[in-house]
Amino acid sequence: MRHIIAVLMENEAGALSRVVGLFSQRNFNIETLNVAPTEDPTLSRLTVTTTGSDRVIEQITKQLNKLIEVVKLVDLTDGDHIEREMMLIKLKAAGQHRDEIKRTVDIFRGQIVDVTSSVYTVQLAGDQGKLDAFINAIGETYVLETVRTGVSGIARGEKVLSI
Amino acid sequence: MLSGAEMVIRSLQDEGVEYIYGYPGGSVLHIYDALFQQDKVKHVLVRHEQAATHMADAYARASGKPGVVLVTSGPGATNAVTGIATAYMDSIPMVVISGQVMSHLIGEDAFQETDILGVSRPVVKHNFAIKNPKDIAETIKKAFYVASSGRPGPVVVDIPKDMTTPTDKFEYSYPEQIEMRSYNPATRGHSGQIKKAVDMLVAAKRPVILLGGGTVGGRACDEAAALARELNTPVSTTLMGLGGFPASDRQWLGMPGMHGSYEANMALHHADLILSLGARFDDRVTNSTEKFCPTARVIHVDIDPSSISKTIAADVPIVGPTKSVVTEMLGLLGKNKARPDADALASWWNQIDQWRERHGGHYETNDNGLLKPQQVIEAVHKVTNGEAYVCSDVGQHQMFAAQYYKFDKPNRWINSGGLGTMGFGFPAAMGVKLHYPDAEVVCVTGEGSFQMNLQEFSTCSQYGLPVKIICINNGSLGMVRQWQDMNYESRHSQSYMQSLPDFEKLAEAYGHEAITVTHESELMPALEKAFAMKDKLVFLDIHVDAAEHVYPMQVPKASMRDMWLNKTERT
Numbered sequence: 205m206r207h208i209i210a211v212l213m214e215n216e217a218g219a220l221s222r223v224v225g226l227f228s229q230r231n232f233n234i235e236t237l238n239v240a241p242t243e244d245p246t247l248s249r250l251t252v253t254t255t256g257s258d259r260v261i262e263q264i265t266k267q268l269n270k271l272i273e274v275v276k277l278v279d280l281t282d283g284d285h286i287e288r289e290m291m292l293i294k295l296k297a298a299g300q301h302r303d304e305i306k307r308t309v310d311i312f313r314g315q316i317v318d319v320t321s322s323v324y325t326v327q328l329a330g331d332q333g334k335l336d337a338f339i340n341a342i343g344e345t346y347v348l349e350t351v352r353t354g355v356s357g358i359a360r361g362e363k364v365l366s367i
Numbered sequence: 368m369l370s371g372a373e374m375v376i377r378s379l380q381d382e383g384v385e386y387i388y389g390y391p392g393g394s395v396l397h398i399y400d401a402l403f404q405q406d407k408v409k410h411v412l413v414r415h416e417q418a419a420t421h422m423a424d425a426y427a428r429a430s431g432k433p434g435v436v437l438v439t440s441g442p443g444a445t446n447a448v449t450g451i452a453t454a455y456m457d458s459i460p461m462v463v464i465s466g467q468v469m470s471h472l473i474g475e476d477a478f479q480e481t482d483i484l485g486v487s488r489p490v491v492k493h494n495f496a497i498k499n500p501k502d503i504a505e506t507i508k509k510a511f512y513v514a515s516s517g518r519p520g521p522v523v524v525d526i527p528k529d530m531t532t533p534t535d536k537f538e539y540s541y542p543e544q545i546e547m548r549s550y551n552p553a554t555r556g557h558s559g560q561i562k563k564a565v566d567m568l569v570a571a572k573r574p575v576i577l578l579g580g581g582t583v584g585g586r587a588c589d590e591a592a593a594l595a596r597e598l599n600t601p602v603s604t605t606l607m608g609l610g611g612f613p614a615s616d617r618q619w620l621g622m623p624g625m626h627g628s629y630e631a632n633m634a635l636h637h638a639d640l641i642l643s644l645g646a647r648f649d650d651r652v653t654n655s656t657e658k659f660c661p662t663a664r665v666i667h668v669d670i671d672p673s674s675i676s677k678t679i680a681a682d683v684p685i686v687g688p689t690k691s692v693v694t695e696m697l698g699l700l701g702k703n704k705a706r707p708d709a710d711a712l713a714s715w716w717n718q719i720d721q722w723r724e725r726h727g728g729h730y731e732t733n734d735n736g737l738l739k740p741q742q743v744i745e746a747v748h749k750v751t752n753g754e755a756y757v758c759s760d761v762g763q764h765q766m767f768a769a770q771y772y773k774f775d776k777p778n779r780w781i782n783s784g785g786l787g788t789m790g791f792g793f794p795a796a797m798g799v800k801l802h803y804p805d806a807e808v809v810c811v812t813g814e815g816s817f818q819m820n821l822q823e824f825s826t827c828s829q830y831g832l833p834v835k836i837i838c839i840n841n842g843s844l845g846m847v848r849q850w851q852d853m854n855y856e857s858r859h860s861q862s863y864m865q866s867l868p869d870f871e872k873l874a875e876a877y878g879h880e881a882i883t884v885t886h887e888s889e890l891m892p893a894l895e896k897a898f899a900m901k902d903k904l905v906f907l908d909i910h911v912d913a914a915e916h917v918y919p920m921q922v923p924k925a926s927m928r929d930m931w932l933n934k935t936e937r938t
Contacts, residue, residue, distance in 0.1 A: 272513060
């Protein structure tokens with residue numbers, strides 16, 4: 205099963221490499237990974253999506269917690285949560301397809317953030333499924349380049365991940 | 368005001384470090400100069416950095432205090448990696464200070480530059496880089512704190528040379544305590560879980576206590592023994608737990624696992640309850656995890672939550688130091704007078720005694736005087752009254768020593784259990800002898816393992832370390848050969864040690880004594896002579912039967928009870 209694990213860790217050089225190293229060292233799978241400092245500049249927040257049996261996920265959370273620089277973590281998929289990923293996608297937009305692509309971007313509530321006579325660059329946010337669906341709807345032949353941030357997530361309601 | 372180099376040495380003084388082990392080089396010259404100008408911290412100059420780490424490691428195993436290593440950048444640090452990994456696998460507290468090239472050269476492939484933080488990352492509990500000389504004292508304090516608290520392990524502190532410049536002076540103060548918001552190891556177990564565990568122990572009909580390295584390292588052996596005696600529970604000690612419960616006690620079953628005793632493996636297989644105290648259900652213990660102990664429920668006590676339910680699912684997980692958890696269990700048993708059903712336990716012990724009869728560590732001797740390795744270990748036990756520190760290398764001789772040197776005290780059996788590092792035994796024995804000069808310290812080795820660190824003969828001459836080396840010489844890599852006999856139709860691929868040196872001449876070249884033993888009748892006199900030479904390192908080259916195998920041996924991918932008992936008999 206797919207899990208989204210959010211990790212608060214010390215914002216120190218080398219901390220990220222410990223997390224990444226842990227996953228390869230212990231043969232855990234990383235699907236996406238993103239990391240950035242939080243409002244407290246001494247802390248970084250990292251979100252990793254991974255898959256595995258319950259036993260593997262339990263090991264992943266325990267091994268992450270064991271890293272000295274990890275302050276706190278939560279498996280967001282244990283409860284209600286919001287997940288978002290942002291994509292920038294460069295699309296061929298010439299001739300008769302130009303309007304159709306614009307309409308599809310609107311349907312998906314994306315924004316065209318850069319335009320040339322033959323190319324649209326689109327910004328789109330949503331869960332992974334929505335981004336995949338957009339690419340499908342556009343059709344791969346029109347896709348020139350994509351860049352995705354990887355999933356970030358937060359719990360719904362009152363629950364917060366903080367120290 | 369102190370320079371960075373002076374702060375390194377002063378921090379070690381303030382930490383109460385008596386000995387460090389190391390080897391100088393360009394990046395640590397400032398530190399070695401500061402070391403030269405004081406006499407509180409003594410330095411042992413090894414002949415290879417790996418030996419420095421094993422000396423520090425063995426000191427930590429015997430004393431419970433972290434061992435300290437000082438090496439230079441690049442090859443100095445990479446040579447230490449095997450020893451760091453050895454300590455990591457066995458959860459041994461160690462602080463390794465490594466020099467690094469000057470900060471402005473890092474990343475430029477400078478002379479003797481290695482990213483030792485990256486290289487060591489998978490085999491350390493944590494590592495630190497010094498970015499400012501002002502951080503040296505606090506970082507070293509943190510290193511000792513992290514290395515020795517919670518589940519212990521090695522910590523590397525990497526210090527670029529420009530952090531230690533003698534002319535740059537800073538305020539120094541060594542912190543008394545350290546708080547780290549991201550690191551708070553458990554100090555006691557969950558009371559509700561502990562109560563549940565005690566209820567299960569009282570209700571059990573076929574219980575076994577599995578005592579591991581966490582009990583020995585956690586200095587909780589007395590408490591564990593009190594618990595076992597209070598409940599009349601059989602105890603099996605893992606390879607890392609040997610000595611944690613007296614081998615001469617009737618309640619001791621021996622070691623579990625691949626080369627465990629018949630009765631320990633049978634008892635575990637048929638148990639209805641296993642109380643694991645600081646053991647981690649390593650693959651050499653469990654055999655097939657699917658077939659592991661089908662009727663047993665498991666109470667797993669460990670300081671490291673990630674050890675629990677890693678390979679074997681725990682029914683009652685308890686995260687905490689074994690000492691405090693077992694003490695709490697004893698407290699509950701003091702209040703709660705319920706005890707296990709006497710009839711059920713009597714019949715369990717009766718069954719265990721029958722298993723004991725069946726094998727009981729039996730082995731055949733030769734009638735032509737060719738020694739069996741087991742005989743050698745039993746003779747060493749006799750000559751040392753079972754009181755020696757036994758530092759082992761890795762291979763058949765390690766298993767024979769584990770099986771036949773019946774340890775009654777903890778912290779006397781010092782071996783590389785997790786990583787299985789050949790070359791560990793000799794420097795380990797040196798590390799113990801340095802700190803316990805009046806104790807008998809034995810290195811049990813083979814002619815293969817010994818040659819992996821024999822350069823340390825020289826260090827022993829320099830510091831006068833009269834260890835006794837029992838080289839069980841079968842002229843081949845015995846454990847490899849055994850597997851080749853059993854699984855590869857005796858095709859002894861590269862397991863034969865050709866061109867062995869004349870060990871007598873070799874030892875003598877370094878100023879040591881040596882005795883060669885080729886016949887059973889020579890063994891006891893040779894051992895008595897060797898151990899009588901209190902001030903001499905004596906190398907005993909003892910020729911043994913190369914055809915001997917270690918038994919029992921579990922059948923691969925099977926359950927705990929599936930064992931070869933000798934070359935022809937299987938359970």
